[in-house]
Amino acid sequence: MSDQGSSQGNQYPPDPELAKTANVRPEMKDQGLEEFWDNQAKDKISWFEDYDQVLEWNLPYAKWFVGGKLNACYNAVDRHVENGQGDKVALHVVPDDGPDSDQAHDITFAQLQEQVVTFANGLKKLGVGKGVPVGIYMQMIPQAVVAMLACARLGAPHTVVFGGFSGKAVAERCNDLECKVLITQDQALRGGKSADQKTNADEGLDAGPTTVEKVVVVKRTGADIPMSDRDVYLDDLVDGESGDAESCPCEPMESEDLLFLLYTSGSTGKPKGVVHTTGGYLVGVATTHNLVFDVKDDSVYWCAADIGWITGHSYITYGPLVNGCTSVLYEGVPGYPDKEVWWKIVEKYKVSILYTSPTAIRSHMKWGEEHAQAHDLSSIKILGSVGEPINPEVWEWYREYVGGGKAPIMDTWWQTETGHILITPLPGITTMKPGSAQQPFPGVLPEIRDDEGNKLDVEQTGNLVLTAPWPGMMRGLYKDDERFRETYWSKYSDAYFAGDGAKYDADGDIMLMGRLDDVVNVSGHRLSTFEVESALVEHDDVAEAAVAARKDPDTGQAIVAFVSLKGDKQGTEELEQALREQVAQSIGKLARPATVIFAPDLPKTRSGKIMRRLLKNLAEGEELGDTSTLVDPSVVDEMKKQIDG
Numbered sequence: 001m002s003d004q005g006s007s008q009g010n011q012y013p014p015d016p017e018l019a020k021t022a023n024v025r026p027e028m029k030d031q032g033l034e035e036f037w038d039n040q041a042k043d044k045i046s047w048f049e050d051y052d053q054v055l056e057w058n059l060p061y062a063k064w065f066v067g068g069k070l071n072a073c074y075n076a077v078d079r080h081v082e083n084g085q086g087d088k089v090a091l092h093v094v095p096d097d098g099p100d101s102d103q104a105h106d107i108t109f110a111q112l113q114e115q116v117v118t119f120a121n122g123l124k125k126l127g128v129g130k131g132v133p134v135g136i137y138m139q140m141i142p143q144a145v146v147a148m149l150a151c152a153r154l155g156a157p158h159t160v161v162f163g164g165f166s167g168k169a170v171a172e173r174c175n176d177l178e179c180k181v182l183i184t185q186d187q188a189l190r191g192g193k194s195a196d197q198k199t200n201a202d203e204g205l206d207a208g209p210t211t212v213e214k215v216v217v218v219k220r221t222g223a224d225i226p227m228s229d230r231d232v233y234l235d236d237l238v239d240g241e242s243g244d245a246e247s248c249p250c251e252p253m254e255s256e257d258l259l260f261l262l263y264t265s266g267s268t269g270k271p272k273g274v275v276h277t278t279g280g281y282l283v284g285v286a287t288t289h290n291l292v293f294d295v296k297d298d299s300v301y302w303c304a305a306d307i308g309w310i311t312g313h314s315y316i317t318y319g320p321l322v323n324g325c326t327s328v329l330y331e332g333v334p335g336y337p338d339k340e341v342w343w344k345i346v347e348k349y350k351v352s353i354l355y356t357s358p359t360a361i362r363s364h365m366k367w368g369e370e371h372a373q374a375h376d377l378s379s380i381k382i383l384g385s386v387g388e389p390i391n392p393e394v395w396e397w398y399r400e401y402v403g404g405g406k407a408p409i410m411d412t413w414w415q416t417e418t419g420h421i422l423i424t425p426l427p428g429i430t431t432m433k434p435g436s437a438q439q440p441f442p443g444v445l446p447e448i449r450d451d452e453g454n455k456l457d458v459e460q461t462g463n464l465v466l467t468a469p470w471p472g473m474m475r476g477l478y479k480d481d482e483r484f485r486e487t488y489w490s491k492y493s494d495a496y497f498a499g500d501g502a503k504y505d506a507d508g509d510i511m512l513m514g515r516l517d518d519v520v521n522v523s524g525h526r527l528s529t530f531e532v533e534s535a536l537v538e539h540d541d542v543a544e545a546a547v548a549a550r551k552d553p554d555t556g557q558a559i560v561a562f563v564s565l566k567g568d569k570q571g572t573e574e575l576e577q578a579l580r581e582q583v584a585q586s587i588g589k590l591a592r593p594a595t596v597i598f599a600p601d602l603p604k605t606r607s608g609k610i611m612r613r614l615l616k617n618l619a620e621g622e623e624l625g626d627t628s629t630l631v632d633p634s635v636v637d638e639m640k641k642q643i644d645g
């Protein structure tokens with residue numbers, strides 16, 4: 001656990017000018033929970049049929065806006081066209097080689113509608129319709145957003161698999177949700193390098209039985225790739241299809257109909273299929289996007305996340321588009337084609353809201369502020385941070401060099417499971433303290449408790465819980481009620497257990513203190529030690545593996561793998577590479593261990609349990625404490641030698 005928050009550090013009171021015009025009003029916090037969300041649901045969302053009940057709470061399952069009918073794509077696209085906003089830019093599309101590329105282009109809301117309708121008409125021919133699940137395995141290209149919206153238009157639940165995950169991960173997730181169709185792209189293009197996305201997917205699908213019957217392939221690079229009878233190019237699928245909205249009306253969905261499933265890592269077992277439904281989720285993402293980032297008609301918003309994660313779902317696709325906001329959609333990575341590309345994007349499109357991860361900011365900070373200073377960033381009004389704790393010095397840098405020394409930073413705490421932002425400063429209201437998310441969003445009721453369930457006072461670290469439901473909350477784990485109850489609702493009988501440590505500071509602000517379980521956070525990407533261990537033991541030479549995280553100045557946390565080998569196998573450099581490759585193949589490159597420590601055995605207690613606390617301490621280079629319960633303490637000395645180098 002790391003103590004990133006600081007109640008002693010600098011404080012930044014809200015700008016009085018911003019306070020006058022901010023969308024969020026202080027009195028919103030005084031509204032009752034149902035009253036607040038009811039008002040927002042009416043204000044932010046267009047309903048085909050009104051709901052007759054705001055909330056039906058049957059712990060741990062909530063139903064929001066019961067009886068209401070709506071469609072996510074209608075809210076994100078069609079209604080803006082109907083309201084005369086068809087010519088407004090929905091997406092400034094920035095390709096991998098940056099905003100000066102001749103592939104950079106804009107997509108208006110009317111054009112977006114045409115693309116979505118055409119895509120949806122194509123999908124219909126493959127049998128996709130209401131309740132027919134679809135997998136999406138793509139990079140940050142506009143067709144990824146279009147694919148999600150086309151599914152939503154048809155009432156087909158989607159599951160997006162992060163484009164950097166392995167084919168095996170794609171196949172597992174598609175099989176779990178029983179996807180009939182997978183949408184992918186020929187190749188990925190990132191940082192100037194192409195990678196075979198579609199072939200990757202094939203490898204996963206062909207490794208065993210699959211529910212996927214058809215693979216739709218979007219051309220990104222146009223490379224000559226192997227295509228089989230199962231595959232169809234999007235261009236061929238939609239050839240001659242109409243883009244006229246009436247040719248494919250938006251399917252009216254119940255509030256509680258499944259919108260998407262997103263798999264995320266837990267501390268044990270396979271990835272969990274987090275269930276998100278339509279009405280509450282859309283109200284939650286549209287409201288938080290609007291109020292946290294103070295979105296105005298002329299805002300230009302850029303969330304530099306990936307659609308493969310929840311941040312991309314809520315704050316690239318659904319939140320901003322439902323709010324009719326102009327966004328930047330960026331395919332690339334920080335630092336390519338040069339270290340200034342981000343700031344060129346901000347300058348060219350006059351980005352007013354930038355939402356990104358501490359890991360990305362740390363990269364920019366490392367490269368030096370001169371790159372940001374070489375560009376006019378005066379359009380920036382609000383900054384956001386998400387996914388991991390932001391170190392106070394990184395926060396200060398972000399504000400100074402990106403925010404012109406004045407933009408407030410919204411350090412937003414939330415999770416795949418929560419669907420939308422729950423704890424965050426608010427523009428024009430919160431006195432900001434670098435390094436923590438601080439305050440509950442209106443209509444959200446957190447508490448910090450000890451293990452016995454007592455509410456904790458200031459400066460005592462405990463467990464973060466939520467004592468009341470919120471609209472975008474997960475509606476369970478797909479086909480696994482038992483795991484849902486066990487993971488989130490068994491620690492306390494009356495509250496959602498988030499898995500994060502937290503404390504109140506002297507002013508009553510919430511300071512997040514990091515995960516309490518075996519979930520690790522590498523560059524804001526959520527992984528479980530268990531998954532990485534499972535990947536490692538798939539290698540023939542490995543007898544046993546245990547994984548811990550250490551702090552890393554660039555990626556927040558980094559993975560350290562402790563591996564014992566079979567028989568007389570030796571831990572060579574080649575084997576280390578092979579193990580890293582094994583993890584890349586099984587999960588994805590982002591899960592590769594930064595350090596591999598070979599040992600004759602793993603440190604175990606006499607009852608045979610691996611001493612994880614000790615491995616954590618070893619990984620962090622901390623004092624090891626009591627090792628007397630170990631069967632063979634010399635194992636630890638051997639490991640320590642390797643770590644100390």
Ligand code: PRX
Pocket residue numbers: 264310311385386387388389390411412413414415416417437498499500512514515521524525526
């Ligand atoms: O530990 C918290 C951390 O990220 C976890 C959720 O990860 P994921 O489901 O992948 O969603 C990430 C994007 C919302 C949380 O349990 N986390 C997220 N935001 C913050 C954070 N930790 C500290 N401060 C944050 N602002």
